[in-house]
Amino acid sequence: MTSERECINRILHYVQNHDRDYLIKGIGDDCAVLNKDGENCLLLTTDTLVEGVHFDMAWHPPYLLGRKCAAVNLSDIAAMGGKPSTCLLSIAFPGLVPAWLDDFISGFTSILNEYDTLLVGGDTVKSRNDLIISVTVTGEGSRKQICYRSGAKPGDLIWVSGSLGNAAAGLELCRRYQFQPDEVPDKWQVLIQAHLDPEPQIDLGRVLASSGFVHAMMDISDGLATDLAHLCQESCVGAEIQQELLPVSKVLENAAMEMNAEALDWMLKGGEDYHLLFVSKASDEQKLRQLISDTFGREIFCLGRIIEGQGVFLCKSGGERQEITYQGYDHFSAQ
Ligand SMILES: [Mg+2]
Numbered sequence: 001m002t003s004e005r006e007c008i009n010r011i012l013h014y015v016q017n018h019d020r021d022y023l024i025k026g027i028g029d030d031c032a033v034l035n036k037d038g039e040n041c042l043l044l045t046t047d048t049l050v051e052g053v054h055f056d057m058a059w060h061p062p063y064l065l066g067r068k069c070a071a072v073n074l075s076d077i078a079a080m081g082g083k084p085s086t087c088l089l090s091i092a093f094p095g096l097v098p099a100w101l102d103d104f105i106s107g108f109t110s111i112l113n114e115y116d117t118l119l120v121g122g123d124t125v126k127s128r129n130d131l132i133i134s135v136t137v138t139g140e141g142s143r144k145q146i147c148y149r150s151g152a153k154p155g156d157l158i159w160v161s162g163s164l165g166n167a168a169a170g171l172e173l174c175r176r177y178q179f180q181p182d183e184v185p186d187k188w189q190v191l192i193q194a195h196l197d198p199e200p201q202i203d204l205g206r207v208l209a210s211s212g213f214v215h216a217m218m219d220i221s222d223g224l225a226t227d228l229a230h231l232c233q234e235s236c237v238g239a240e241i242q243q244e245l246l247p248v249s250k251v252l253e254n255a256a257m258e259m260n261a262e263a264l265d266w267m268l269k270g271g272e273d274y275h276l277l278f279v280s281k282a283s284d285e286q287k288l289r290q291l292i293s294d295t296f297g298r299e300i301f302c303l304g305r306i307i308e309g310q311g312v313f314l315c316k317s318g319g320e321r322q323e324i325t326y327q328g329y330d331h332f333s334a335q
Pocket residue numbers: 030075076079218219220221
């Protein structure tokens with residue numbers, strides 16, 4: 001198998017559930033969406049994290065790993081504009097260390113509590129080698145307000161909710177220096193934090209979805225280049241983003257310089273930022289900025305426009321236009 005998309009397409013080939021009236025959206029979005037009572041929808045999402053692939057025990061403290069395993073699922077509920085409600089947790093352990101489990105569950109439930117989400121079940125099994133953690137989160141949202149990936153139209157503006165690439169830079173710092181959290185120099189804290197303890201954008205997602213200004217949304221888990229390509233594919237459109245509009249933090253630029261790395265690669269291909277990626281009509285630009293500034297006192301960042309056709313293109317200030325479709329993280333092609 002050469003790509004995650006190929007894997008999903010093979011699975012889709014066997015799935016025939018289009019004629020169930022309770023199913024509003026199946027495979028292909030951040031969550032599956034089921035009809036609850038006509039007015040409200042049930043949201044379902046699941047994610048699996050594998051030791052050595054998604055996390056490294058050498059530097060990921062169990063408390064923060066617990067938080068992250070829940071956060072990446074909560075982020076998919078945020079991506080639909082929903083409110084999380086319940087959670088299932090399954091763990092395959094190579095060996096059971098009670099102190100590790102205490103810290104992990106303490107972190108896991110701390111973030112669930114922050115978002116009023118209940119842990120209601122799961123499974124614990126023995127694994128031969130790696131630690132594998134699988135989480136399912138359910139949520140709810142009003143049927144009229146749920147945001148899908150498929151609503152983008154040519155001319156729409158493309159937005160992200162925060163700086164790109166911080167999590168990828170944090171991962172690279174951990175790899176190079178094998179940091180323990182209390183040994184991390186202050187100047188890198190924000191990057192390490194982005195990698196170890198990402199924040200799901202639940203409140204922002206709900207405000208965006210209920211604003212009426214946003215008509216397609218997803219979260220950024222595999223990098224802007226891949227996730228924007230997913231949104232475009234589901235919407236049957238293309239996208240053009242301007243390099244000079246990509247939101248970059250000063251600390252990311254400094255880290256790139258110090259590590260002799262490409263900040264742009266982290267921003268486009270890095271993944272795991274768990275910011276929201278969304279589109280609005282160009283005429284709603286000011287109203288949307290104002291709403292988010294008034295509600296949260298924060299900024300959102302416009303990157304470019306949705307275009308007719310297909311593909312995601314990066315426009316550089318010199319006029320060069322480069323295709324970056326699906327150049328982010330892919331589980332099956334990543335080394
Ligand atoms: Mg997602």
